[in-house]
């Protein structure tokens with residue numbers, strides 16, 4: 001249980017509701033910032049404005065998946081108010097206060113460092129990234145269906161990257177009957193792709209590999225789908241770029257060539273916010289409990 005723990009949940013989308021539900025179930029006391037338009041009330045949680053929060057009693061701050069913008073603004077879909085997190089707020093928290101977000105940027109990392117507070121990026125954890133790849137793949141299938149006039153079954157699908165997302169994408173499209181080939185740069189990844197019963201290619205041969213692609217799914221956060229790669233694709237190829245913004249595709253050239261290329265960030269939050277929130281809530285509650293127990297042991 002998280003009885004006695006005081007946590008500020010600052011901004012976010014529907015995923016945050018699962019986190020709030022889970023933490024209130026565990027008896028934590030919550031300050032909700034950026035939720036005033038939310039009709040639902042949670043026992044043990046009070047809606048507050050950021051300037052009203054008593055940061056000196058917060059054991060943890062929970063930010064939405066993107067963290068903050070580069071000027072400290074926090075996304076709030078349940079509020080019209082501007083919520084900005086500044087270093088001075090972190091400095092007012094107790095020394096043990098931990099900041100949790102999905103990912104970080106220079107601003108958030110910088111203020112956490114300056115204030116000497118621990119910042120945990122949940123998406124850098126393998127378990128979260130692997131669980132999260134499940135709704136990501138479902139969203140990718142949705143996009144492939146919406147933007148093509150042929151079935152996935154029997155189509156040529158090239159997947160770029162065999163990381164946590166790439167592996168799930170490749171396996172699922174293969175299971176749907178697509179002819180999947182996967183591109184990677186490491187020989188152990190090539191071996192794994194072959195072990196999975198898929199066609200493998202080295203990324204150095206990407207131009208040749210995509211020349212018969214009906215769908216090309218990129219998971220590499222690096223400019224990999226360049227103009228010269230796109231120029232080798234058939235005119236009907238659909239590019240779905242899953243890599244974090246700005247993606248790995250030359251979108252300008254794709255448009256010029258008349259190839260449909262879609263940057264598709266944040267699919268779990270779009271297609272399955274409940275599941276995506278549940279994944280985060282489970283990991284967060286486990287981390288908060290570990291933190292709480294450790295702190296109690298030190299105090300005793």
Ligand code: NAP
Nearest residue numbers: 136161162163164165220221222242243244264265266267
């Ligand atoms: P990951 O496990 O780190 O995999 C990244 C893959 O990209 C690895 O196979 C890596 O290969 C390869 N790679 C990285 N830099 C490369 C380069 N310069 N050249 C060639 N290959 C390179 O990451 P992930 O969890 O699969 O996530 C992949 C991307 O999808 C990330 O940008 C992530 O933010 C994003 N994502 C998007 C969604 C969405 O909804 N669109 C959801 C989840 C994640 P090596 O092992 O050889 O480095």
